[in-house]
Amino acid sequence: MRREIPFIITLVVGLVFLLAPLTAGNIPLVGQPFSFITATYFSPWTTIVAAFATGLASVNLLRIHANSISRKRAGWYNSVALVFALAFFFVYRTAVELLPANKALAAGYANYFNNILSPLSAAMFAVLAFYIASASYRAFRARSLEATVLLVAAVLVMIGAAPIGAEIWDQFPVIQRWLLAVPNMVGQRSIIIGAAIGGFATSLRILLGLERGHLGGE
Amino acid sequence: MSIVKGNLFGFYALIVCSLLIVAVIRATKAGKFTPVLRRIAGLEAIEESIGRATEMGKPIHFSPGIADITGSDAPQTFAALEVLAYVTGLSAKYDADLIVTIRIPNVLPLAQEVVQQGYMAAGKADMYKEDTVRFLSNEQFAYIAGVLGIFARQKVAANIMIGGFWAESLLMAEGGAQAGAIQVAGTANMHQIPFFVAACDYTLIGEEIYAAGAYLSQDKNKLGSIAAQDYIKLALIAMVFVGAAMATSGSQWLVKVMSK
Numbered sequence: 164m165r166r167e168i169p170f171i172i173t174l175v176v177g178l179v180f181l182l183a184p185l186t187a188g189n190i191p192l193v194g195q196p197f198s199f200i201t202a203t204y205f206s207p208w209t210t211i212v213a214a215f216a217t218g219l220a221s222v223n224l225l226r227i228h229a230n231s232i233s234r235k236r237a238g239w240y241n242s243v244a245l246v247f248a249l250a251f252f253f254v255y256r257t258a259v260e261l262l263p264a265n266k267a268l269a270a271g272y273a274n275y276f277n278n279i280l281s282p283l284s285a286a287m288f289a290v291l292a293f294y295i296a297s298a299s300y301r302a303f304r305a306r307s308l309e310a311t312v313l314l315v316a317a318v319l320v321m322i323g324a325a326p327i328g329a330e331i332w333d334q335f336p337v338i339q340r341w342l343l344a345v346p347n348m349v350g351q352r353s354i355i356i357g358a359a360i361g362g363f364a365t366s367l368r369i370l371l372g373l374e375r376g377h378l379g380g381e
Numbered sequence: 382m383s384i385v386k387g388n389l390f391g392f393y394a395l396i397v398c399s400l401l402i403v404a405v406i407r408a409t410k411a412g413k414f415t416p417v418l419r420r421i422a423g424l425e426a427i428e429e430s431i432g433r434a435t436e437m438g439k440p441i442h443f444s445p446g447i448a449d450i451t452g453s454d455a456p457q458t459f460a461a462l463e464v465l466a467y468v469t470g471l472s473a474k475y476d477a478d479l480i481v482t483i484r485i486p487n488v489l490p491l492a493q494e495v496v497q498q499g500y501m502a503a504g505k506a507d508m509y510k511e512d513t514v515r516f517l518s519n520e521q522f523a524y525i526a527g528v529l530g531i532f533a534r535q536k537v538a539a540n541i542m543i544g545g546f547w548a549e550s551l552l553m554a555e556g557g558a559q560a561g562a563i564q565v566a567g568t569a570n571m572h573q574i575p576f577f578v579a580a581c582d583y584t585l586i587g588e589e590i591y592a593a594g595a596y597l598s599q600d601k602n603k604l605g606s607i608a609a610q611d612y613i614k615l616a617l618i619a620m621v622f623v624g625a626a627m628a629t630s631g632s633q634w635l636v637k638v639m640s641k
Contacts, residue, residue, distance in 0.1 A: 239451060373606070
């Protein structure tokens with residue numbers, strides 16, 4: 164039953180979600196459309212399951228870092244900061260929810276959240292620029308025919324896209340546009356079509372119970 | 382009840398493709414048809430990378446991406462969990478430490494189950510520890526900061542990233558490269574594939590991640606479905622040629638049929 168119940172739930176819910184956007188009108192004998200069933204009965208369940216999963220994830224996080232602190236593992240002070248932040252935001256948010264009339268409390272929460280998380284996220288995103296440079300350097304070393312083609316195409320696209328490219332030779336932007344619109348587009352579309360069919364076949368295998376890896380077995 | 386206008390072609394295509402996949406799977410299971418998958422270097426390299434991690438006495442990092450188990454990106458996560466089961470088996474075989482990092486809370490219990498069952502199946506249940514599967518954060522950049530911290534502290538020797546990845550793909554791949562890890566990555570997210578190609582040793586491109594489960598397990602159900610995918614692709618290629626020829630000759634028939 165440990166395998167059968169998840170399979171039955173997956174099949175029924177999967178079929179309903181699949182048919183909801185494709186069909187209109189009431190289901191015979193049920194008297195309601197598929198879209199109504201998904202919105203009214205199933206969507207709240209996804210929220211509930213997600214809330215439980217978030218709770219489980221928080222417990223996982225807390226246990227790992229509490230262990231790290233109690234055993235004084237390397238960098239345990241980072242774990243203290245994490246546990247403190249987790250507790251602080253949990254208590255603060257609970258207070259905001261319990262006292263909805265207190266606008267200053269809600270504004271303070273948003274301030275803490277936006278002024279800490281947003282800059283930190285932006286900083287991580289900014290690191291990407293440097294990583295693009297270092298990854299490009301490695302990828303563009305002409306060690307093989309493929310890498311050489313990549314290097315030549317990349318240089319042509321970069322020169323064609325930069326204003327100086329057209330000043331050097333007016334055909335650079337034309338070559339750049341052709342590279343993006345023809346060989347690049349052909350490759351992208353073939354990958355997208357292949358991935359879409361692969362995703363569809365994987366979904367079908369899951370619906371039919373042929374793919375059970377996520378349930379911990381073949 | 383009726384089919385929504387504009388979805389009729391899609392609805393029938395869905396039924397035909399589903400029936401085709403089921404038929405090819407049945408033929409494969411009955412032994413009437415034996416699909417052979419081409420060699421996928423990235424999947425072959427997983428064992429090599431885990432062997433290297435074992436020799437170096439360093440852990441393996443696995444990320445199933447940051448896609449949820451709902452929505453159009455869900456198949457990528459399920460494909461990743463298939464690979465995770467294989468990686469867990471190899472980790473048990475070689476006695477190599479495995480670290481699985483998670484961003485999406487919904488994926489956590491599934492990944493825990495996959496790893497726990499994998500170790501139990503290999504007779505090494507004690508290899509599963511509390512911190513083998515770790516939830517880091519459901520914020521994208523906080524998650525990647527956590528992963529980079531693990532790379533820096535534990536110097537992982539193998540970094541396997543299969544699933545749905547977005548802006549964090551290059552951060553994770555470059556972080557792994559700087560830690561000196563052998564890296565195998567795969568995603569169906571078109572815009573992240575170039576980053577993985579540039580920064581990783583092996584990359585699974587698009588549909589290859591969906592073939593991973595079949596390739597690694599050689600399960601007939603999965604092999605049959607991969608073969609059916611190729612038949613669907615052939616039909617689509619034929620439709621592209623027919624559509625191009627008809628559009629060139631001024632006929633809108635195929636466009637009208639597909640818009641019904």
